[in-house]
Amino acid sequence: LRSIEEYRNLILAWRNNAPIRLAQVAEVAEGPEDRRLAAWSGETPAVLVNIQRQPGANVIEVVDQVQNLLPQLTASLPADVSVEVLSDRTRTIRSSIQHVQMELLFAVALVIAVTFVFLRDLRATLIPAAAASLSLIGAFAAMQLLRYSVNNLTLMALTIAAGFVVDDAIVMLENIERHLENGERPLDAALKGAQEIGFTLLSLTISLIAVLIPLLFMGDVVGRLFREFAVTLAIAILISLVVSLTLTPMMCGRMLKTHGPKRADFLDKVIASYGRALDWVLQRQALFLFVTVATLAATALLYVITPKGFFPVQDSGAIQVTVQSPASSSFQAVAERQQDVAKIMLADPAVQSIASFIGVDGANATLNTGRMLVTLKPHSQRDSAAKVIDRLEAKTSNLPGLRLFMQPVQELNIDDQVARSQYRFSLSSPDGDLLNVWTPRLVERLASSPHLRNVSSDLENGGLSARVLIDREAAARLGVTAAAVDEALHSAFGQRQIATLFTQANQY
Known part of the structure; x- marks a missing residue:
């Protein structure tokens, strides 16, 4: 059966040598599969197709593939049917990733600029800049091996790492500079400085990574969210340690030159002022010990009274x-x-x-x-x-x-x-x-609480209903079962699928 006319002419039974057709006892018309389902695009009736990615699939790649298939799908539909994208959730994802990428580039540039201001030497600035760049590149390579994607969490970890990965290189550079100011040759100064400061850098790196260990062992949803963040940040810090112990001394031995003490400038005056302030604080140890304890107590108090939440409400458009x-x-x-x-x-x-x-x-x-x-x-x-x-x-x-x-x-x-x-x-x-x-x-x-609004319940017990009582004696006398009554009521007032229409391209 392929058309409405064929269904209308369907013979149900014979009475008095005449066929009883479906059109004589029922109304046959075209309609949706479920009459009590409807959808609109704006004010226009529509068929909504909601596409969701499989677990583990990259949502941006899935959306790009769907967009590439849309022209082919549109060409196979009738001319009066239009296909349009009502909502693309990846727009906000792409926008946020683009913003974090810009923030990462800005963070790297800012770190290099601040390093130049304090080192006051272009050659010396290039050394921690190279260490930072190689550490971030190595972190991207590790992400590829671990099958991590470039997302908001991993980019946030790299943005934070941009400030950490230059620390080891700057400490190594400053120690080598101290030997250069004492008149030693660049290569000797690099070797001696690396030997002196190597263990310090190792302990500094381990202490930074130790802060991330609780994130690695967190369970449930929060642990799965922040695991990539913690691993990416830890890998970037570890790579910066390797670079600072190997590449940084080599670049210092090749690029820096022996020189005497530098001429005093504004930064030296700032350092001298800091030294005087530090001496003043050390002379009043009891007072500032009390200030430290009071600060810790205030921190704990502020933690208690600060509003808390799982995730902030996001404007995703x-x-x-x-x-x-x-x-x-x-x-x-x-x-x-x-x-x-x-x-x-x-x-x-x-x-x-x-x-x-x-x-x-x-x-x-x-x-x-x-x-x-x-x-x-x-x-x-x-x-x-x-x-x-x-x-x-x-x-x-x-x-x-x-x-x-x-x-x-x-x-x-x-x-x-x-x-x-x-x-x-x-x-x-x-x-x-x-x-x-x-x-x-x-x-x-x-x-009644002033802190809540739109309070509701999904308990729906106020709808209209009818109770059907079966005369079981009469039904038994006529041979009508309760299941037959249920089937008749369902056919009269409900919906059921009784057949499938097959065409050359589709089935209905």
Whole structure:
């Protein structure tokens, strides 16, 4: 069977030597597979395709491959069907990585500039600059071997490492400079300076890496997040130690020259002032010991009173919206309300596009719930996501019979369920009546708190229902089973798949 006419002419039975066809007892029409599922792109009916990467796949590579396949896919569709990308989550990822890359380059340049200011010698500045560059290049090579990707965490580790990797080289350089000022030859000064300071550099590096060891052994989601950060930073510091013990003395022996004490300048005056201040502090040890203890106590106190959170709320350029209608709402009423909300939001100057859908599926547990993904314009063309949410809530607050829950979409989310709000409290009991009693009480108590808003419950027990009582004696007399009654009611009021249509390219 390939067409509606063939289904209409389907013979169900024979009565009085005449066929009873399907068209005589039922209405046959084209329609979607599920009549109680609907989706829109803005205000236009659409089929939404949500693409997610497999675990371990690079999200940017997946998006690039999909973008390359779109022209081929579009060419195979009918001419009146358009394909457009409503939301691309990698835009914010690409933007953030680009910003961190610029910060990494700026950090390296700033470290080299500060080194030049204090060393006051171009040749001497090139030595720690080379050590920093080689350490970062070696860290990238180690990331390749460990199959780490260039992401925000690894780039952040390299940005922090840009300040650490020059320390060993500068300490080695300053010690060699001390011997050069005493008149020794560059090669002898390099060998003697490296022998004197080697153990110091080793202990300094070990102490820095020891700080990262707790991050390596953290468990759960936090441990998986910061493991790449800790490993990348530790590798960069280790490579800087090797470079400082090998390349830095060699470059000092080849590039630096013997010289006497340098002429006093502004920095020498700063160092002399620091020495006088240090002497003054050492003469009052008891006082400053008390200041140190008071500082530690103040640090502990500030840690206790400082607000804490798992991750800061991120403006990723997308807002997730849950539209809640009364439990007794019909599918048509929910669809109309969903469109009313979309029309109001599309009028906001910060909104670029909206993808919305209603119906029971993996995200919606009930028929009266709708979902929206609001894609915002670039940051330079709009306010922050928090201000946009406040503005949209004010515009939609007057819609009757609706509750809207909005929250910015986060790039990192450890929740395995789609929630209406940022926080969720689970209340469970094997006694359904007990849940019906205590859930409204808990919601009312939480809603009374001035620190919370948009408190709701997913307990949906206010919908319309009908109880069907079967006359079992009459059913038994007529040979009708309870399963037959259930099948008849399901066919009359529900939905079922009874066949599949096969065409040359697709099946329906």
